[in-house]
Amino acid sequence: MNVAYFPGCSLHGLAKEYGISVEVVCKHLGINLNEIEDWNCCGATAAHSLNHELTISLSARNLAIARDMKMNKVLAPCAGCFSRLKGASYELRNNSVLAAEVGEIIQAEPPVEPEVSNLLQFIMEDQGLNAVAEKTIKPLQGLKLAAYYGCLLTRPKDVVQFDDPEQPISMDLILQAMGADTVVWAHKAECCGGGYAASDTDIVLDLSGQVLESAQQAGADAIVVACPMCGVNLDSRQEAIAAKKGKKYDLPIIYLTQLMGIAFGYSPAQLGLKRLLTSPFPLLQSKGLA
Amino acid sequence: MHNTADFYHVLRIDQTSNSLREEIKEHCHTDIEMCLECGKCSGGCSNAHIFDITPRKIIQLIKIGEEAKLLKMDALWSCVACQLCVDRCPSSINIPKIMDYMREKAYKQCVPATRPNVELFHELMLGSIKQYGRVAEALMTVQFNIKSKQYTKDAEMGIKMFFKGKLNPLPSRIKNVQQVRRMFRNIPAQREG
Ligand code: SF4
Numbered sequence: 001m002n003v004a005y006f007p008g009c010s011l012h013g014l015a016k017e018y019g020i021s022v023e024v025v026c027k028h029l030g031i032n033l034n035e036i037e038d039w040n041c042c043g044a045t046a047a048h049s050l051n052h053e054l055t056i057s058l059s060a061r062n063l064a065i066a067r068d069m070k071m072n073k074v075l076a077p078c079a080g081c082f083s084r085l086k087g088a089s090y091e092l093r094n095n096s097v098l099a100a101e102v103g104e105i106i107q108a109e110p111p112v113e114p115e116v117s118n119l120l121q122f123i124m125e126d127q128g129l130n131a132v133a134e135k136t137i138k139p140l141q142g143l144k145l146a147a148y149y150g151c152l153l154t155r156p157k158d159v160v161q162f163d164d165p166e167q168p169i170s171m172d173l174i175l176q177a178m179g180a181d182t183v184v185w186a187h188k189a190e191c192c193g194g195g196y197a198a199s200d201t202d203i204v205l206d207l208s209g210q211v212l213e214s215a216q217q218a219g220a221d222a223i224v225v226a227c228p229m230c231g232v233n234l235d236s237r238q239e240a241i242a243a244k245k246g247k248k249y250d251l252p253i254i255y256l257t258q259l260m261g262i263a264f265g266y267s268p269a270q271l272g273l274k275r276l277l278t279s280p281f282p283l284l285q286s287k288g289l290a
Numbered sequence: 291m292h293n294t295a296d297f298y299h300v301l302r303i304d305q306t307s308n309s310l311r312e313e314i315k316e317h318c319h320t321d322i323e324m325c326l327e328c329g330k331c332s333g334g335c336s337n338a339h340i341f342d343i344t345p346r347k348i349i350q351l352i353k354i355g356e357e358a359k360l361l362k363m364d365a366l367w368s369c370v371a372c373q374l375c376v377d378r379c380p381s382s383i384n385i386p387k388i389m390d391y392m393r394e395k396a397y398k399q400c401v402p403a404t405r406p407n408v409e410l411f412h413e414l415m416l417g418s419i420k421q422y423g424r425v426a427e428a429l430m431t432v433q434f435n436i437k438s439k440q441y442t443k444d445a446e447m448g449i450k451m452f453f454k455g456k457l458n459p460l461p462s463r464i465k466n467v468q469q470v471r472r473m474f475r476n477i478p479a480q481r482e483g
């Protein structure tokens with residue numbers, strides 16, 4: 001299967017291991033990732049915070065390139081990029097005045113065709129749980145995981161139209177298909193503080209702190225993520241949060257595709273597991289998975 | 291003795307203005323007249339515990355046309371855009387969109403942001419996109435620390451990230467950056483002054 005691939009800045013930078021493992025897993029599933037040629041940043045929090053037309057236009061340029069590459073589906077594994085691309089696509093389809101304006105700004109026909117999917121949606125709708133289960137040669141037995149969706153993989157519901165906006169289950173099902181256990185917990189779709197990581201770190205310490213606390217209380221061994229902002233915030237701020245609360249968490253924050261890679265038989269080195277700040281190795285070794 | 295009228299400023303409907311309400315309807319495609327005042331938005335909001343004005347109140351202030359207050363509020367700079375409010379609202383009132391609209395308006399009118407570092411970070415990120423077409427994380431972090439005068443902020447973490455191979459020291463520039471810059475120029479209304 002051929003899809004257009006939008007890695008976004010994070011998968012080339014702060015969440016490289018997410019990008020690496022997405023590529024490994026997709027190849028294994030027989031998916032051809034065609035990187036959108038010369039893609040630009042989706043504008044992230046900055047553009048939608050200060051300039052609506054700009055945020056739609058930045059995504060529109062990327063979607064137009066995907067269309068010109070004759071792709072009818074775009075895979076955006078970063079939840080932030082997904083949200084911008086999907087939101088832009090939704091507005092271009094539903095607001096003809098804005099679509100015309102954006103066409104002027106990007107000097108191209110406004111792209112309405114390509115469908116945009118996040119990773120969970122892509123696995124559920126285009127691959128299916130059976131494919132995941134069939135490829136699993138090293139079941140994730142004994143792992144108790146907190147599937148963490150954050151805000152943007154399922155919200156806003158009218159735009160995303162996938163899974164339940166506040167009680168999603170797709171990632172739990174994918175993890176279970178690989179033999180893992182998932183915990184029932186309260187914060188699976190709460191916010192980690194997102195784009196405030198650098199600009200107002202206290203917001204992230206507060207909100208990510210609540211997520212860590214909730215996962216620990218539910219008895220999870222690790223938190224699984226499908227978003228680089230969630231991943232980076234929960235991992236890189238964990239020490240500071242623990243110090244502030246005078247506690248210890250030691251909760252590895254692992255990208256879903258890294259665990260899929262392990263289940264499919266790849267080595268930790270091929271999946272960039274060493275790049276995680278909170279080491280997942282003691283946990284994985286104790287279950288015979290690394 | 292106090293005059294009760296000093297305590298209770300009852301607003302008469304003919305003293306309020308409709309224009310903001312109409313503007314929101316036009317630009318955010320959301321009709322705040324449909325608000326039931328149920329408070330589900332504030333109840334679900336990720337950051338209501340630090341907001342100066344909570345989502346339900348924001349809708350009320352729009353109703354009575356209190357624009358100046360809304361343009362100055364801290365909630366504009368601490369909303370995490372988590373979309374919980376809009377998904378819980380029985381009338382689908384798009385509060386995150388209203389937040390974006392009001393913040394953009396405040397920014398264009400140069401109303402000082404209550405969290406200048408948040409505004410600065412957004413500006414630096416847009417600057418990076420304009421220059422390179424992508425975000426140059428390392429460069430931006432250094433610029434942010436210098437401009438916000440927090441010289442050692444996250445330095446230790448930055449070094450850790452660098453050794454984990456997560457921080458690219460050199461920004462990568464896209465080939466057709468001219469096209470992206472042209473887009474920035476083609477955007478109609480920009481910041482005044
Ligand atoms: S949830 Fe919707 S209807 Fe209820 S108070 Fe908030 S905006 Fe109004």
Ligand code: SF4
Nearest residue numbers: 335369370372373375
């Ligand atoms: S989008 Fe903003 S206002 Fe709405 S619930 Fe989230 S933080 Fe609160």
